[in-house]
Amino acid sequence: MQPTPPQLAVLKAALFAACLWPLAQLGWLAWKDGLGANPIEFITRHLGTWTLNFLLITLAVTPLRHLSGWHWLIRLRRMLGLYVFFYALLHFLTYLWLDQFFDWMSIVKDIAKRPFITAGFTAFLLLIPLAVTSNAAMLKRLGGRRWTQLHRSVYAIAIIGVVHYWWLVKKDITLPLLYAVLLGILLGFRALRLARERQRQLRAAIYENG
Amino acid sequence: MLIKRPDDILPSEITPRELFERRREFIKAAGAFALAAGLPPLALAREAFPSLQKGAHSTLEPPNSLRDITTYNNFVEFGFGGKSQPAERAGAMRTHPWTVSIEGLVHKPRTLAIEDILKIAPLEERIYRLRCVEGWSMVIPWVGFPLAALIKQVEPLGSAKYVEFITQTEPAAMPGLRLPYIDFPYTEGLRLDEALHPLTIMAVGLYGDVLPNQNGAPLRLVVPWKYGFKSGKSIVKIRFTDKPPRTSWNIAQPDEYGFYANVNPEVSHPRWSQEKERRIGEFFKRKTLPFNGYADLVAPLYAGMDLRKNY
Numbered sequence: 001m002q003p004t005p006p007q008l009a010v011l012k013a014a015l016f017a018a019c020l021w022p023l024a025q026l027g028w029l030a031w032k033d034g035l036g037a038n039p040i041e042f043i044t045r046h047l048g049t050w051t052l053n054f055l056l057i058t059l060a061v062t063p064l065r066h067l068s069g070w071h072w073l074i075r076l077r078r079m080l081g082l083y084v085f086f087y088a089l090l091h092f093l094t095y096l097w098l099d100q101f102f103d104w105m106s107i108v109k110d111i112a113k114r115p116f117i118t119a120g121f122t123a124f125l126l127l128i129p130l131a132v133t134s135n136a137a138m139l140k141r142l143g144g145r146r147w148t149q150l151h152r153s154v155y156a157i158a159i160i161g162v163v164h165y166w167w168l169v170k171k172d173i174t175l176p177l178l179y180a181v182l183l184g185i186l187l188g189f190r191a192l193r194l195a196r197e198r199q200r201q202l203r204a205a206i207y208e209n210g
Numbered sequence: 211m212l213i214k215r216p217d218d219i220l221p222s223e224i225t226p227r228e229l230f231e232r233r234r235e236f237i238k239a240a241g242a243f244a245l246a247a248g249l250p251p252l253a254l255a256r257e258a259f260p261s262l263q264k265g266a267h268s269t270l271e272p273p274n275s276l277r278d279i280t281t282y283n284n285f286v287e288f289g290f291g292g293k294s295q296p297a298e299r300a301g302a303m304r305t306h307p308w309t310v311s312i313e314g315l316v317h318k319p320r321t322l323a324i325e326d327i328l329k330i331a332p333l334e335e336r337i338y339r340l341r342c343v344e345g346w347s348m349v350i351p352w353v354g355f356p357l358a359a360l361i362k363q364v365e366p367l368g369s370a371k372y373v374e375f376i377t378q379t380e381p382a383a384m385p386g387l388r389l390p391y392i393d394f395p396y397t398e399g400l401r402l403d404e405a406l407h408p409l410t411i412m413a414v415g416l417y418g419d420v421l422p423n424q425n426g427a428p429l430r431l432v433v434p435w436k437y438g439f440k441s442g443k444s445i446v447k448i449r450f451t452d453k454p455p456r457t458s459w460n461i462a463q464p465d466e467y468g469f470y471a472n473v474n475p476e477v478s479h480p481r482w483s484q485e486k487e488r489r490i491g492e493f494f495k496r497k498t499l500p501f502n503g504y505a506d507l508v509a510p511l512y513a514g515m516d517l518r519k520n521y
């Protein structure tokens with residue numbers, strides 16, 4: 001299956017709109033007074049959850065591409081990655097503005113002293129260079145090799161993101177564990193492919209020399 | 211979501227008539243809520259305690275709405291996964307018949323039916339602040355009576371130094387019991403002098419009506435100067451001991467949840483700074499007060515103690 005350029009454009013537009021769904025949901029609930037007794041907590045958690053969801057969806061593109069042979073999927077990845085940053089930014093702004101109301105003293109203390117905030121903040125900082133270098137011009141400027149190296153930090157970001165979640169739950173680790181397993185599968189897929197590739201190269205080398 | 215009320219009316223200026231009508235409105239709202247939640251409306255729609263004494267130590271702060279108080283709960287027997295779970299699930303808990311066994315180091319151990327407990331002392335309205343260890347707070351108009359009155363019934367021995375409170379376990383109604391996170395039955399404890407303090411009450415209702423299950427029906431502890439988890443819900447056993455009881459959260463995470471758990475803005479929790487809190491219904495956080503604003507009444511209980519160590 002290979003979409004034509006117009007088809008791909010439609011697909012992209014549809015995906016763009018679909019990715020706004022979690023935000024629309026918040027708007028709708030706020031309108032209906034459906035955010036519960038603690039709306040700020042609800043919004044923070046909703047946006048945090050979706051940051052992590054988009055992170056995993058983005059990381060699923062490559063395995064899906066290899067498994068299905070639909071190489072055009074890669075054309076959707078940048079948008080998904082930017083949505084990770086978009087929701088991370090909203091999540092962070094909710095924390096800064098609605099939760100802490102720009103109480104910088106307390107925010108700095110939080111980041112320094114509360115391990116789950118330290119982790120979340122680290123993940124957010126690491127996302128910034130990826131968002132900044134996501135366009136074609138930056139790819140060209142950096143060169144493919146350096147660009148790829150830089151963007152590998154997304155693996156670390158995802159791990160830190162799951163750790164952030166793990167550390168913030170009171171006791172029930174069901175959901176963080178689920179995310180950890182999914183992330184393990186996504187990263188494991190890559191590790192496996194890499195190992196196979198190495199073996200293949202090794203065998204080829206032996207064959208040539210032997 | 212927000213409690214709208216003109217700022218220029220002090221609660222103390224509201225006449226009993228207005229209060230009464232306000233309560234009727236709340237009860238109507240509760241009935242509507244019960245319908246919406248698929249609960250039997252009668253459970254909430256009747257006013258169970260029509261003539262209540264105004265108890266001592268009530269705050270003049272405006273209480274949170276019945277909806278907030280009954281839909282945003284921690285009651286881990288009904289799940290660890292979200293504040294709405296208790297409201298969704300606690301309806302299945304059987305609260306009738308209900309007996310409470312009072313035992314341990316006492317002269318007269320007794321098992322009391324809830325009907326008899328209701329007669330031990332005149333029921334009072336006590337409007338208390340509640341501060342959760344997670345950094346939020348509410349104002350709740352409890353209906354209850356001093357725990358001291360119940361303790362008097364059993365005459366503790368001189369050797370009794372602590373009181374242990376044990377929550378109901380009803381596996382069919384409580385999915386949380388199957389989760390491995392804390393030890394059940396949920397156990398909490400107080401020093402005897404804390405239990406006898408006039409601020410400490412056993413609550414049987416809120417907003418003039420019977421306690422909804424998710425708030426700990428039919429009988430729960432309320433210790434307003436301590437973090438909420440100290441106030442055990444749906445109590446079935448009260449035991450007097452000479453050693454500090456081992457409490458559920460303390461066993462699960464001793465560095466996070468101490469035995470005393472007095473509200474203290476200066477001792478932070480690893481995940482939540484305790485300097486400020488969000489009053490449910492308000493946008494700006496407010497400063498957390500030592501002993502949740504009850505320092506003048508309870509600080510003497512801890513004279514000479516290092517409250518950083520005894521958190």
Ligand code: HEM
Pocket residue numbers: 041044045046047048049050051052055088091092095117120121122123124127157161162164165168
């Ligand atoms: C890539 C970055 C991040 C990811 C993937 C992420 C993800 C999450 C997730 C999954 C949750 C839990 C949602 C739930 O309970 O349903 C959460 C909650 C939260 N996050 Fe983040 N987060 C990130 C960055 C940050 C940053 C930068 C901050 C603040 C400095 C932050 C502060 C919080 C807070 C305060 C909560 C709510 C905790 C609570 O309600 O107890 N996060 N985040």
